[in-house]
Amino acid sequence: MTKLKHFLAEVLGALRSLLADDSAKSTMIVGILIYSVLYPQPYVGEVLRDVPVVVIDQDNSSASREFVREIDVTEWVDVTISAPDMETARDAFYRRDVYGIVVIPAGFEADILASRPAPVAAYSDGSYLLIYSNVMRAVATVAGTMGAGVNYARLTSLGVDDGVARTMLSPIAVTNVAVFNPQGGYASYVIPAAFVLILQQTLLMGIGLLHAGRSLPSGRKLWATITAYFALYMIWVAFTQMTIPYLYSIPRTGDLVTLFMIAIPFICACMAMGFAIAMAIPWREGVVFLLVVIGMPLFFLSGISWPVEMIPEHLRALSLLVPSSTAISAFVAVDQMGASAQDVAGAIQTQVALAVVYTIAAVALSRLPRNRAKALP
Amino acid sequence: MAPSHLPPGFRRIWRRELRQIATRPALAFMLVPLPLILFLVLAVVFAPGLPRDLPVAVVDLDGSTMSHQIVRMADASADVEVVEQLATLSEARQALVSQRAYAILMIPADMEHDLLLGQRPEVVVFSNSQFLTAGGIVGRSLTATVSTFSAGVSLKLLEGRGIGTDRAMDLITPIPVQQSPLFNPSLDYIQFLLSAVMPTIMQIFICAAAVLSFSRERHSPNGMARLLRVSKTPSRAIFGKLLPYTFIGTFVLLLGDVLMFSFFGASFRGNVFVFFLNGFMFILTCQALGALIALIAKDTTGALGMMGLIVAPSFGFAGVSFPRFGMTAFSQIWGAIIPLTPYLQLRTDQTLRGTPLEYSLPTMAWLFAQLVVFSALLWLMARKTMTQTPVVADEPTVETAEAAQ
Numbered sequence: 042m043t044k045l046k047h048f049l050a051e052v053l054g055a056l057r058s059l060l061a062d063d064s065a066k067s068t069m070i071v072g073i074l075i076y077s078v079l080y081p082q083p084y085v086g087e088v089l090r091d092v093p094v095v096v097i098d099q100d101n102s103s104a105s106r107e108f109v110r111e112i113d114v115t116e117w118v119d120v121t122i123s124a125p126d127m128e129t130a131r132d133a134f135y136r137r138d139v140y141g142i143v144v145i146p147a148g149f150e151a152d153i154l155a156s157r158p159a160p161v162a163a164y165s166d167g168s169y170l171l172i173y174s175n176v177m178r179a180v181a182t183v184a185g186t187m188g189a190g191v192n193y194a195r196l197t198s199l200g201v202d203d204g205v206a207r208t209m210l211s212p213i214a215v216t217n218v219a220v221f222n223p224q225g226g227y228a229s230y231v232i233p234a235a236f237v238l239i240l241q242q243t244l245l246m247g248i249g250l251l252h253a254g255r256s257l258p259s260g261r262k263l264w265a266t267i268t269a270y271f272a273l274y275m276i277w278v279a280f281t282q283m284t285i286p287y288l289y290s291i292p293r294t295g296d297l298v299t300l301f302m303i304a305i306p307f308i309c310a311c312m313a314m315g316f317a318i319a320m321a322i323p324w325r326e327g328v329v330f331l332l333v334v335i336g337m338p339l340f341f342l343s344g345i346s347w348p349v350e351m352i353p354e355h356l357r358a359l360s361l362l363v364p365s366s367t368a369i370s371a372f373v374a375v376d377q378m379g380a381s382a383q384d385v386a387g388a389i390q391t392q393v394a395l396a397v398v399y400t401i402a403a404v405a406l407s408r409l410p411r412n413r414a415k416a417l418p
Numbered sequence: 419m420a421p422s423h424l425p426p427g428f429r430r431i432w433r434r435e436l437r438q439i440a441t442r443p444a445l446a447f448m449l450v451p452l453p454l455i456l457f458l459v460l461a462v463v464f465a466p467g468l469p470r471d472l473p474v475a476v477v478d479l480d481g482s483t484m485s486h487q488i489v490r491m492a493d494a495s496a497d498v499e500v501v502e503q504l505a506t507l508s509e510a511r512q513a514l515v516s517q518r519a520y521a522i523l524m525i526p527a528d529m530e531h532d533l534l535l536g537q538r539p540e541v542v543v544f545s546n547s548q549f550l551t552a553g554g555i556v557g558r559s560l561t562a563t564v565s566t567f568s569a570g571v572s573l574k575l576l577e578g579r580g581i582g583t584d585r586a587m588d589l590i591t592p593i594p595v596q597q598s599p600l601f602n603p604s605l606d607y608i609q610f611l612l613s614a615v616m617p618t619i620m621q622i623f624i625c626a627a628a629v630l631s632f633s634r635e636r637h638s639p640n641g642m643a644r645l646l647r648v649s650k651t652p653s654r655a656i657f658g659k660l661l662p663y664t665f666i667g668t669f670v671l672l673l674g675d676v677l678m679f680s681f682f683g684a685s686f687r688g689n690v691f692v693f694f695l696n697g698f699m700f701i702l703t704c705q706a707l708g709a710l711i712a713l714i715a716k717d718t719t720g721a722l723g724m725m726g727l728i729v730a731p732s733f734g735f736a737g738v739s740f741p742r743f744g745m746t747a748f749s750q751i752w753g754a755i756i757p758l759t760p761y762l763q764l765r766t767d768q769t770l771r772g773t774p775l776e777y778s779l780p781t782m783a784w785l786f787a788q789l790v791v792f793s794a795l796l797w798l799m800a801r802k803t804m805t806q807t808p809v810v811a812d813e814p815t816v817e818t819a820e821a822a823q
Binding site for chain 1: 565774
């Protein structure tokens with residue numbers, strides 16, 4: 042009993058020295074809180090709506106006006122300007138007043154009436170993919186629906202039976218069902234993933250700040266320190282994976298036990314790596330610098346925004362050395378897709394292996410004369 | 419510190435700073451090789467430009483000639499590779515959850531039979547939108563495949579009714595849409611992401627280098643007063659200390675861009691001079707911001723942390739992935755005070771878009787305004803901290819940075 046009491050006192054002592062170190066406190070506590078407010082801000086809109094577009098209606102007929110109206114009422118775009126010619130439209134585009142140009146050529150209605158194809162053109166900036174897909178989706182959807190109406194009228198006028206006309210024009214129905222993030226929300230896509238990386242980076246940084254260039258505490262004190270960080274980060278796991286989604290209305294389906302089955306080995310792997318880095322780089326500022334700059338590249342190696350299948354094998358293998366490379370998609374699978382422990386077994390194994398490897402590395406590095414000489418005063 | 423024979427002033431500060439870099443190999447490594455290594459890693463990641471052959475699974479409950487044909491067509495498309503044929507939808511769900519497939523193509527039982535009877539069977543594509551990029555690509559590709567197949571059947575049916583092929587084609591798509599992705603015709607991710615990610619990382623490097631440089635003075639006892647003694651004026655101290663990093667930053671940024679535009683063939687349609695000026699102003703602005711943070715913060719790691727908090731999430735605020743006009747007012751304002759936002763906008767204008775110069779002037783003025791404001795604040799802070807009454811250095815603070823080298 043007294044042993045346990047002593048141990049708990051040392052755990053509290055470790056937490057107290059974390060709080061006493063301004064840099065460590067602002068990284069491992071205040072930083073995460075600020076991030077949880079700041080980071081999601083650009084994405085809280087979730088879905089991009091009402092991209093401003095300009096329309097050049099060279100036909101000015103009732104059919105072309107209907108086309109424009111139909112585009113305008115879609116949620117994807119908003120027709121903000123009607124331009125007489127390409128010159129004016131281009132001007133608005135370069136000014137970034139609009140992000141798409143829709144052209145309805147003269148003869149649009151006449152073509153429809155004469156049963157000829159009546160093409161329209163849509164231009165948008167291919168270097169902003171989200172904007173581009175909104176503009177094209179709006180125009181293609183309206184062209185599709187209007188076209189179907191036109192077709193149907195044509196066929197029935199040829200004497201084709203009602204139902205037959207429908208099946209002839211589209212004999213197979215195809216539906217695309219978006220699963221796990223049905224509205225395709227941007228916050229739902231990026232936030233759960235990003236906060237796994239934020240956990241890793243702040244934990245690595247915090248350990249670097251508290252232990253780089255210093256010798257490790259010995260024996261029971263070391264275990265107490267590890268327990269303290271572990272406990273703190275278990276709270277952060279729950280906060281970032283449950284409270285933050287709740288605050289930003291991000292749907293999550295994950296089950297708590299499975300979440301911790303990946304979170305516990307992940308946090309252990311990060312802690313071991315943190316100590317290994319702290320022992321390897323005795324320069325606190327250097328540790329922080331390194332971790333700040335590699336954050337974004339690590340996100341692109343996680344497979345969330347860029348498919349892992351496209352990452353060359355050697356680089357993928359190398360990236361496995363960082364816990365986030367497998368943990369991020371495993372967290373997302375558990376939280377957002379309801380994966381079971383078996384579904385993410387590979388990632389769990391990787392985390393356990395990393396925890397072991399980095400523990401060995403940290404212990405070995407701590408025996409370097411450099412790390413032993415500077416015993417705590 | 420080695421005695422310097424130069425009189426106090428700009429040249430002495432400049433020499434002193436270069437010496438400080440030279441005697442810190444870890445710092446030198448972080449200034450030039452590290453950003454280049456990170457750039458190469460990202461370049462290798464995005465080198466394919468477009469995701470191809472992404473894994474999808476098929477649940478073919480029909481097993482007819484037609485359903486086989488649809489599966490073959492899906493597999494043949496560039497975006498998608500059919501990696502698994504599964505018997506049930508629950509197995510398919512499993513494939514999605516364990517990330518073996520980004521989408522499921524579900525062909526219902528009796529599809530061919532229903533199709534021939536004119537009963538419009540429904541083919542369903544389940545795409546994983548939690549992986550927005552990959553799920554979106556495979557979802558669109560599979561839907562397009564089924565539509566193409568459907569159009570083929572439609573053509574046959576219409577021809578069977580005695581309607582000629584050309585006429586039948588016209589009937590199938592009465593309002594064709596000519597879709598033009600301007601500036602980036604293949605919707606390449608190198609143009610879209612890599613060319614924005616690289617400056618984002620450079621922004622962190624440039625700010626961090628300035629933070630470390632000024633923290634060395636600010637956070638050592640009486641460092642700022644000493645800096646004033648060897649520089650004479652705050653402006654000379656600022657220029658002398660920051661200029662080495664300006665050159666290094668310009669060199670690395672340019673090297674990255676040379677790779678982008680030559681090796682990866684990213685398009686450059688703008689004005690070279692404006693492009694260069696933009697990069698130069700961007701570097702100066704980041705430096706002023708970094709140095710300012712160092713003078714405000716309590717210690718070096720605190721300064722780096724504060725910088726990380728401001729600079730690290732800036733990619734989102736700059737509106738590359740989710741556009742700025744779709745953001746809340748707070749995010750738009752926050753984005754507006756970060757150097758990356760005007761820099762990237764001007765960069766897109768002067769590389770991809772080939773925007774006529776007059777349209778880029780407001781963006782240039784915006785970046786310039788940031789530079790003026792940050793520099794003015796930096797100068798004020800530098801003067802204030804340099805002339806503060808010196809404190810007696812009685813606390814035995816051993817700068818770990820100094821000790822480590």
